[in-house]
Structure formats: structure tokens, C-alpha cells
Amino acid sequence: MPHDDDGAPRWKHDGVRVIRGDQLDPNTAQTPGMFRQAAINHARVGARKIWAGTVAIEPDAKTGVHHHGALESVIYVVRGRARMRWGERLEFVAEAGPGDFIFVPPYVPHQEINADPEQPLECVLVRSDNEAVVVNITDIEPVEAPETVYWVDPIHAAPKE
Template sequence: MNNQTPQQPEPTIPTVRIIKPHQFDANTAQTPGMQRVAAVSRELAGSQSIWGGITIVSPNTASGIHHHGEIETIIYVVSGHGKMRWGNNMEFEQEVEPGDFIYVPPFVPHQEINPSPDEPSQWVIVRNSQEPIVVNLEPFDTTKEKGNADTHNTR
């Protein structure tokens, strides 16, 4: 008769992941006029149900009009000033500045804008899904505010 208690395996402790800027992944769904870069994803961090990334919106740039399907989005303005436009006809607009959080509900058409002639704006984006849902809507008029994905960067 064995009086020893069987040894229980130690519980697995989830690993905290640090993702450095050089590890960010630009291979994610995009919108004209902006470039999203993944920082937290299943591939980069092993996340299960959230996605996080950044975009640096270059001066005098507007994204294309888009929505993210059933996904909720939180945006945090880190630096620079900008505008957020939304609505079925882009009838709503509000200025944003560093420290502002923006909540974008599912299926809401919207557009990120940096009207500054010389100041970039960095925005952190968090979504409640791993799915890269981006529904780009037409038309995208680059004559109102220049959209140029080549001028975006991640540093």
C-alpha cells in the first residue's frame, strides 16, 4: 500500500510577451491612406481574442472610408492631432488629440484624418478579434485630403 500522494503536475503559467518595434508585422488588412502594423496578434504574442497595433498617420493624410464588420475598435491617440469622421455619409466629425480614446462600434463607417501640414500622429489600435476584418468603402477621394500609404512608418 502506497501512502504517498501522487504528485500533481505544476500548472502552466501563461507567458508574458514583449513585442519590440522591429518585430511588428505590416502584413495585416489595410485601408487606403493608412498602414496598420500589428504588435499583438496570435502570431506575434499568442493572443487568443484581441489584436493590437499602431499606425503613424502622416501629415495631410486621410484614410479611406471603411468599417470593421462586427468588430469593436478602441483607438488611443499617442501623439499629434487629428480628426475622426464617421456615419453613413461621413456626417459626423470630431477633433482628437493626445490622450483621447476613440470607441468605434461594429459596422460604423469611419475615417481617420491628420490635417496637420507637418506633424505626424501616432494612434494605437485595439480590437476584440483576431480576424483582420476591414471593409473598404467607396469612393475614396484623395483630392480632399491626401492619402498616401507610402508616407506611413512604424517608428
């Protein structure tokens, strides 16, 4: 076990940490329509192999198609309704609700969607590494037209009625 200069085991100085829910760090990569906050990462607690935090997705919002490289991700749905689309043409779809876990394997092209047009989707997110790997994929043609869930940003605004 690594030791500090004073000869004490590291855990004596850097043992268990409690990160209070009202002390999460919003200084993370942000996506329009989503709000991420870090709880556990290298900068906050010295974590080397894991990242954990929260994400809130606005009603009717969705991410672009992306993958997280070699990282594994786990999403735990706290509140709301999540819809996940994945595959080479987003040909697969599944939904998850409060208490459900979602596992996203490495390199899987996917899209997270808040399936509720009125309520935010709140989740806990855990990734298998500390690096924030996001590879956006812009050339996927979905196998079927996506839901009427629109991006929440000025570039991908909902069509005017």
C-alpha cells in the same frame, strides 16, 4: 485551465509576454499613407480575442470610408491630431489629440484623417478580435465636402495646382 502534454498549466510556458517597441511586426495589412505594425496578435503571442498595434498616418493623409464588421476598435492618440468622420454620409466629425481615446463601435462607417498638414499622426490601435476585418465602402456621398486632405496613393493623388 487547459494543460500542455507535460501536465503543466499553459501559463507556465505561455505566460506574460513583453513586446518591445522596436520589435513590432510590419507584416500587417497596409494602406497607402499609413503604416501599421502588430504588437499583439495570434501569430506573435497566441492572442485569440484581441489585436493591438500601432499606426502612423502621414501628414494630410486619410483612409477611405470603411467599417470593421463586428469588431470594436479603440484608438489612443500618442502624437498629432486625429479627425474622425463617421455616419451614413460622414455627417459626424470629431477631433482627438495626444492622450485622447477614440472608440469605434461595430459596423460604423468611418474615415480616419490626419488633421495636421505637417506632422505625422501616431496612434495605438486595439481591436476586439484577431481577424483584420476591413469592409471598404465606395458608395457614400458625404453630407459636406471633406477637408482638403488627400489620399496618399497614385490613384487618389492631390490635384495638380
